[in-house]
Amino acid sequence: MQYSLGIDLGGSHIAAAIVDEEGRLLYKKTCQTDVSGGVKGVAKDIGHLGQSILKELEHKKGGRVQHLGVGVPGPVHPQTHYVISAPNLGWEDVDLFSELLPYFPDQEILIVNDASCATWAEYKFGALQDYPNSMMLTLGTGLGGGFIYRGETFDGGNNYGFEPGHTILVADGELCPCGRHGCLEAYVSIKALRREADKALKRYPDSMLLKDKSLDPTMPYTIRELFAAAFAGDSAAKYSVDLYVHNLAIGIASFIVILQPEIIALGGGISHQDESFYNRLREAVADHLLAGARQPVPRIIPAKLGNDAGIVGAAISR
Numbered sequence: 001m002q003y004s005l006g007i008d009l010g011g012s013h014i015a016a017a018i019v020d021e022e023g024r025l026l027y028k029k030t031c032q033t034d035v036s037g038g039v040k041g042v043a044k045d046i047g048h049l050g051q052s053i054l055k056e057l058e059h060k061k062g063g064r065v066q067h068l069g070v071g072v073p074g075p076v077h078p079q080t081h082y083v084i085s086a087p088n089l090g091w092e093d094v095d096l097f098s099e100l101l102p103y104f105p106d107q108e109i110l111i112v113n114d115a116s117c118a119t120w121a122e123y124k125f126g127a128l129q130d131y132p133n134s135m136m137l138t139l140g141t142g143l144g145g146g147f148i149y150r151g152e153t154f155d156g157g158n159n160y161g162f163e164p165g166h167t168i169l170v171a172d173g174e175l176c177p178c179g180r181h182g183c184l185e186a187y188v189s190i191k192a193l194r195r196e197a198d199k200a201l202k203r204y205p206d207s208m209l210l211k212d213k214s215l216d217p218t219m220p221y222t223i224r225e226l227f228a229a230a231f232a233g234d235s236a237a238k239y240s241v242d243l244y245v246h247n248l249a250i251g252i253a254s255f256i257v258i259l260q261p262e263i264i265a266l267g268g269g270i271s272h273q274d275e276s277f278y279n280r281l282r283e284a285v286a287d288h289l290l291a292g293a294r295q296p297v298p299r300i301i302p303a304k305l306g307n308d309a310g311i312v313g314a315a316i317s318r
């Protein structure tokens, strides 16, 4: 059995595990991301986490690893391996690769974009398997994603990769974390969903979302409760979820018009919904396609690998 080490570097946590040839995880470990020490501090944390996992593999299975991949939340230059920018970590043009070398002298190291990793993992072992022209969108604190074209990860021509969240949905619209206005991410992130729900709750103060809550005015309901209330017919919740589905559908329809993926997998916190959400989304997407009912709607389904997709993809990227 061949093993690789996959590391998913996020804004709040670092997760790492051994990944075998069939995409299974062993010895997963996590730690908090401490950005205060800069790239050296993060590299040290990755180094210690990775080394302890490699020791465990050797101790328990006598296995060794020749390759490790690190998924990072930003575009990566394919020649220099520099992280071009990672706003969640406060990084610009950072040489994580060189900082990791002392910790992993016996392994080849690859730095890759995290959304591309997750998409590649879904293509190899998850929801996108057998679809060489496919897309993944991650609906979470932001809108990330990846695109597989003819069986390979599409990185674009200028190393900035695939950034579906920063296509413009509304000219001069809401402020996006990237500093520009009107990006799709500013309408379909968790923060955007809460923004619209909070506005709706002011118009519908008798909403079930506000009942039986004492409490923390900054966190009065969960996203799960919001969707459940919407499907139960609560006016405020229904308004904000309808708007969310509408905005997401327009974004997805635009990607379909240009890229025509055969299938789109949705990952991230907001993607954990039942079929009624997916059916509504599919119908809304169909309403916004170029050729209307004559253009086939690609399959839109939940991703399969969950939070581990980033680790698996980092481990198996070459």
Ligand SMILES: [Zn+2]
Binding pocket: 165, 166, 176, 177, 178, 179, 180, 183, 185
């Ligand atoms: Zn943006």
